[in-house]
Amino acid sequence: MSFVHAHRGVRIAGCGSSLPERRLTNADLEKMMDTSDEWIVKRTGISERRVFDRDHGPSTAKLGEQALREALADADLAPTDLDLLVVATMTADMPTPGVGPTVAAALECGNVGAMDINAACSGFVFSLNVAHEMTRSGRYQNVGVIGVDTITRFVDYSTYGRGAAILFGDAASAFIIRADADERLGLIAETMHTDGHGAKHLFIPTCAEQFYEDEYDDRKVGRVQMNGQAVFKFAVKKFPEVIEQTLEKAGLAAEDVDHYVCHQANARILEAARDRFGLAPERLTVNIDRYGNTVAASCPLVFDELKQAGRVEPGQKVMFIAFGAGLTWGASLWQL
Numbered sequence: 001m002s003f004v005h006a007h008r009g010v011r012i013a014g015c016g017s018s019l020p021e022r023r024l025t026n027a028d029l030e031k032m033m034d035t036s037d038e039w040i041v042k043r044t045g046i047s048e049r050r051v052f053d054r055d056h057g058p059s060t061a062k063l064g065e066q067a068l069r070e071a072l073a074d075a076d077l078a079p080t081d082l083d084l085l086v087v088a089t090m091t092a093d094m095p096t097p098g099v100g101p102t103v104a105a106a107l108e109c110g111n112v113g114a115m116d117i118n119a120a121c122s123g124f125v126f127s128l129n130v131a132h133e134m135t136r137s138g139r140y141q142n143v144g145v146i147g148v149d150t151i152t153r154f155v156d157y158s159t160y161g162r163g164a165a166i167l168f169g170d171a172a173s174a175f176i177i178r179a180d181a182d183e184r185l186g187l188i189a190e191t192m193h194t195d196g197h198g199a200k201h202l203f204i205p206t207c208a209e210q211f212y213e214d215e216y217d218d219r220k221v222g223r224v225q226m227n228g229q230a231v232f233k234f235a236v237k238k239f240p241e242v243i244e245q246t247l248e249k250a251g252l253a254a255e256d257v258d259h260y261v262c263h264q265a266n267a268r269i270l271e272a273a274r275d276r277f278g279l280a281p282e283r284l285t286v287n288i289d290r291y292g293n294t295v296a297a298s299c300p301l302v303f304d305e306l307k308q309a310g311r312v313e314p315g316q317k318v319m320f321i322a323f324g325a326g327l328t329w330g331a332s333l334w335q336l
């Protein structure tokens with residue numbers, strides 16, 4: 001087809017984030033359940049997280065809209081310049097419509113193609129990979145990619161649910177990716193994997209039939225069910241594996257990558273990856289202390305902070321890495 005330009009570049013033209021105002025500190029959690037600031041900091045590295053208000057929002061769509069607005073401003077584009085919008089989320093406000101069409105309408109993007117992708121904490125990385133290919137192929141020029149979740153709506157803030165309650169926070173973060181004449185820019189390599197057999201380690205049941213073995217308990221319905229130790233082991237194994245696999249596909253060594261932008265699930269998981277590859281702290285940024293685990297928003301939120309701090313420069317190589325429920329895991333290695 002004449003309009004397809006197979007060999008062209010793609011760049012991250014803008015990014016922006018949005019956080020709920022309400023802070024939930026470890027001291028607040030101490031009043032709600034049997035836990036302590038010391039335990040949470042030592043086991044996870046988290047000091048506080050942002051949480052949306054169940055009655056007053058901001059909703060998943062509202063957070064996503066605000067992040068996309070910021071990203072568009074950063075890219076110096078108008079909402080009508082977008083020709084595709086991909087939203088990574090597992091916490092759409094309603095089963096239907098998806099967050100994509102709601103955000104597109106709120107920003108008056110016109111009849112842009114808009115959709116949601118649910119790959120839990122890996123959602124943004126998977127969406128970025130898909131959006132990149134749609135742009136590289138020449139079919140789309142300006143694509144919005146949002147990672148947004150209000151996971152705390154599924155968290156039980158009692159001692160009974162404390163394993164998940166201490167971990168999660170809400171956030172949105174968005175990228176604008178654009179077609180570029182410089183062919184060298186864009187994805188160098190990507191990796192995407194799932195293992196549905198591991199679903200039982202991290203899921204949100206909606207009825208009794210969805211429980212594994214004899215685990216059913218009324219208090220667990222509609223609440224995050226997480227086997228923390230199993231997910232931890234999975235992550236510590238898969239993080240280095242997926243980094244190695246992606247480096248190998250790209251023909252690069254660990255030190256060739258300027259920033260490892262990782263899903264913020266637990267500071268100990270990130271430190272293990274740093275140690276494994278002998279990375280200096282500034283190569284693998286940790287911001288989990290302020291936001292907790294923000295699911296699909298986690299990776300772009302780290303990148304946005306790096307960019308705001310002036311630490312992202314043209315010519316650098318950046319690897320986005322995530323893992324999560326599904327189970328899912330993957331990476332996206334970019335030439336900026």
Ligand code: UT7
Pocket residue numbers: 034035036039040043044121162163164166167226227228229231232235265266293295323324325
């Ligand atoms: O995006 C992917 C999402 N999920 C993850 O990445 C989760 C990965 N897993 C983890 O981050 C960790 O497993 C947790 C932070 C969830 C838990 O840490 P852990 O070091 O694996 O603790 P544990 O579950 O082995 O529990 C150790 C002890 C237990 O007490 P006993 O049996 O040793 O007396 C727990 O009851 O800590 C207790 N405990 C707590 N104590 C205070 C568990 N949660 C808490 C808590 N506060 N919030």
